[in-house]
Amino acid sequence: MSNLNRSIFQGHPFHLVSPSPWPLFTCISLLTLTTSAVSGMHGFESAGYWIPSALILVISSMFLWFRDVISEGTYIGNHTLAVQKGLNMGVALFIVSEALFFLAIFWAYFHSALSPTVELGAQWPPIGIEAINAFELPLLNTVLLLASGVTITYSHHSLIQGNRNGALYGAIFTLVLALVFTGFQGVEYSVSSFTLTDGAYGSCFYFGTGFHGLHVIIGTIFIGVGFWRMLAYHLTENHHLGLESSILYWHFVDVVWLFLFLSVYYWGS
Amino acid sequence: MFLRRAAPALAKRAVFRPAVTRSFAVSVRRWEAKADPKIGEDSKLLQPLDSIKSEHDLLPPGAAPGTIPTDLEQATGLERLEILGKMQGVDIFDMRPLDASRKGTLEDPIIVKSFGDEQFAGCTGYPADSHVVIWLGMSRDRPIERCPECGSVYKLEYVGPQEDPHGHDHGHDIHHDSDGAHNYEGEPQTMADFVKPEYR
Numbered sequence: 001m002s003n004l005n006r007s008i009f010q011g012h013p014f015h016l017v018s019p020s021p022w023p024l025f026t027c028i029s030l031l032t033l034t035t036s037a038v039s040g041m042h043g044f045e046s047a048g049y050w051i052p053s054a055l056i057l058v059i060s061s062m063f064l065w066f067r068d069v070i071s072e073g074t075y076i077g078n079h080t081l082a083v084q085k086g087l088n089m090g091v092a093l094f095i096v097s098e099a100l101f102f103l104a105i106f107w108a109y110f111h112s113a114l115s116p117t118v119e120l121g122a123q124w125p126p127i128g129i130e131a132i133n134a135f136e137l138p139l140l141n142t143v144l145l146l147a148s149g150v151t152i153t154y155s156h157h158s159l160i161q162g163n164r165n166g167a168l169y170g171a172i173f174t175l176v177l178a179l180v181f182t183g184f185q186g187v188e189y190s191v192s193s194f195t196l197t198d199g200a201y202g203s204c205f206y207f208g209t210g211f212h213g214l215h216v217i218i219g220t221i222f223i224g225v226g227f228w229r230m231l232a233y234h235l236t237e238n239h240h241l242g243l244e245s246s247i248l249y250w251h252f253v254d255v256v257w258l259f260l261f262l263s264v265y266y267w268g269s
Numbered sequence: 270m271f272l273r274r275a276a277p278a279l280a281k282r283a284v285f286r287p288a289v290t291r292s293f294a295v296s297v298r299r300w301e302a303k304a305d306p307k308i309g310e311d312s313k314l315l316q317p318l319d320s321i322k323s324e325h326d327l328l329p330p331g332a333a334p335g336t337i338p339t340d341l342e343q344a345t346g347l348e349r350l351e352i353l354g355k356m357q358g359v360d361i362f363d364m365r366p367l368d369a370s371r372k373g374t375l376e377d378p379i380i381v382k383s384f385g386d387e388q389f390a391g392c393t394g395y396p397a398d399s400h401v402v403i404w405l406g407m408s409r410d411r412p413i414e415r416c417p418e419c420g421s422v423y424k425l426e427y428v429g430p431q432e433d434p435h436g437h438d439h440g441h442d443i444h445h446d447s448d449g450a451h452n453y454e455g456e457p458q459t460m461a462d463f464v465k466p467e468y469r
Contacts, residue, residue, distance in 0.1 A: 005318075005319070005321060005322055006361075006384075006428075007384045007428065007429040007430045008322075008323060008324070008430075009324075009347060009350055009361075010347065011362070011363075011384045012362055012364070013347070013351065013361075013362040013364070075345065076345065076346050077327065077344060077345035077346020077347050077348040077349055078346065078347060078348070079348055080347055080348050080351045080362070081351060082362070082364075159337055162336065162337040162339075163337070164335060164336060164337050167337065230337075233332065233338060233343075235337075235338075236337065236338045236339055236340050236342070236343050236344065237337050237338070237339055237340070238339070238340045239340055239344065239348070
């Protein structure tokens with residue numbers, strides 16, 4: 001390639017992002033969400049309107065921002081190998097921060113569970129608490145999540161091998177398993193005999209499983225976006241970082257569940 | 270004894286159909302016949318780098334409906350340029366550090382290639398990393414810079430587009446009336462102006 005032609009294109013592989021309104025939109029939306037959530041938690045009357053509106057704002061900002069990222073990566077070709085490496089690193093760091101978030105939740109749980117105070121009856125589960133049998137719904141949910149790990153791997157490897165149907169069906173089965181898992185967690189929540197405000201047990205239980213459930217829902221949406229992008233021919237057999245990130249995230253959520261199952265459901269009952 | 274036991278076993282085995290009815294070598298040959306491009310042949314999608322003259326040349330052909338696209342079929346823009354370069358053995362983004370195998374001299378400076386009018390280069394001395402990074406700014410007007418710490422000399426080599434023949438003097442910082450050594454009229458002179466003007 002002659003230097004004359006080469007000089008038409010930028011000399012470095014990095015993506016110097018163009019001016020965008022979405023960071024500002026996201027900041028304002030997140031600030032609205034936090035303030036309305038805090039006012040809701042303190043019993044302010046209109047928070048019931050503010051929280052859903054703020055949530056819609058946050059989701060819209062994310063939607064519009066990610067839409068631009070997809071345009072830049074898939075349609076403009078800004079995501080060179082160096083950019084992909086940076087994005088991958090960002091996802092890895094995000095998952096590390098998520099791992100530390102769950103570490104804090106488990107810390108809170110073990111703080112109460114390992115040396116139960118006399119008010120709890122010096123035992124765990126505390127006196128009067130009917131814990132959920134780990135070998136009923138929780139074991140089924142473990143099987144569902146592990147199976148979803150298999151189907152998403154099938155989807156990923158089908159994509160790499162150029163098998164479109166396999167990739168799409170693998171993702172569909174993963175999404176179905178994820179939705180069934182969320183549904184069963186809903187069933188478990190609705191039939192459990194303790195609540196979030198009962199005391200240490202209920203707080204720790206719903207803190208851990210609730211945030212895990214939230215992450216399952218986010219992971220389901222993440223994989224859903226990957227599924228849509230396969231359907232829309234965005235993803236190639238080699239460049240599909242969004243899907244790979246969702247898979248990484250899904251496996252992380254899976255591992256958190258295994259820890260929850262072992263320590264909260266099995267050991268903790 | 271052995272035969273008596275072996276014969277029924279062989280007979281039993283013969284009932285089963287072999288899992289693979291033809292040898293694998295045949296299937297490889299069949300795959301080769303179908304393969305496009307042929308093995309050892311370049312893909313038709315591989316555009317020679319010399320044929321890429323504008324961003325338009327980096328639009329991908331696209332994949333057939335119902336298939337998973339390959340990068341060569343679908344990558345676009347800079348990403349495509351990088352992939353095409355890699356497939357043809359060209360490092361599109363020359364990200365290697367500057368030549369640090371020697372100390373640059375005025376007679377034989379370290380060459381710093383640049384697509385723009387100005388370029389910064391960081392000197393860490395010779396051998397590399399023998400002093401902290403000292404940033405040297407070079408321009409097309411004054412291409413030679415000398416590190417104040419170790420004395421290594423760097424020279425900018427402009428590899429960008431040649432002057433636009435239609436554009437005259439719209440904010441360009443190349444002055445055609447300059448003597449090649451001074452950026453502006455009345456710029457303070459240095460020792461080199463008196464002792465070795467050719468080193469300016």
